[in-house]
Amino acid sequence: MDFGQSSQPAGAASTKIVVAGGFGVGKTTLVGAVSEIVPLRTEALVTNESTGVDDLAATPMKSTTTVAMDFGRITLGEDLVLYLFGTPGQRRFWFMWDDLVRGAIGAVVLVDTQRLDEAFAAVDYFEAKQLPFIVAINEFDGAQRFPVDEVREALALPIHTPVMAIDARNRESAKAALVRVTEYALDQIISGIGGPQTSVAHY
């Protein structure tokens, strides 16, 4: 691990789990349900240089976009803190995910069955990065319940990818999703699949 020069007692560590998914799917709600702090917001400043989208080369004024990311914290003992990062699922924010997923235990892809297609980008991304992820169906009131297998099929998930239904507002339910992704990440290591570090590109 990095930072061996620390004067902290050996073993002090921090880690993170990423919560991804489409617009308004309940990412911040999930983070807030389990976090010991009200979710905080931090911003990444995206210039036209890093998005490659804008064509402003001719002008000294650069266009910038601010991408907000919500996060929460769970203290898991005196020497271990887990951070949860809720991050926008749109493709154009992938540059941000690269930074976020580096070193993450895994990801929870939150989906709304009414808008399953919004999860495609996140699923593609985590598969490509070989970051362990689970799919959590946020069961909005009144929404038609989808059998887990139908969601798995619609998202073309491998048979071993965990899919579960949750209520993002409920602490125990949100916690169950975190436990599941952490167990899954551990299974992947034990079964020799390893983690994301083999494929995460340097930036």
Add this chain to the structure above:
Amino acid sequence: MAPQHRDDEDHVPTAGIVRPYALTLGRTRSSVNLPVEVMIQQLPLARRAQWAGHDQNARIIEACEERTSVAEIAAAVGLPLGVVRVLLGDLIEQGYLEVAAVVLSDSSTLTERKDLIERTLRGLRAI
């Protein structure tokens, strides 16, 4: 001056000069590798230093009075993550702050990875 391929609606562009990076003299890369979850804390030098109250560095150092993550520091001082990373990197190199906990990284061994994930799992099950 609209972006060419806007692929969703929730995009809020703000036109303007990239002022926040003026604080870093234009540098966008930190000298120290600082993932968002890394914990930072003050060193004795920080407590001895006399900082002007409005100084960005003073605000960052103040935010690190207790072991705090890079993300929390950015939220506390209200500056974009990238900017805070560069400023933190300088303060670490200058001996005001230090990294105060390990994180998983590309160079973590499988054993380190497994140990931290196991600890996290035990912790999550216990809360």
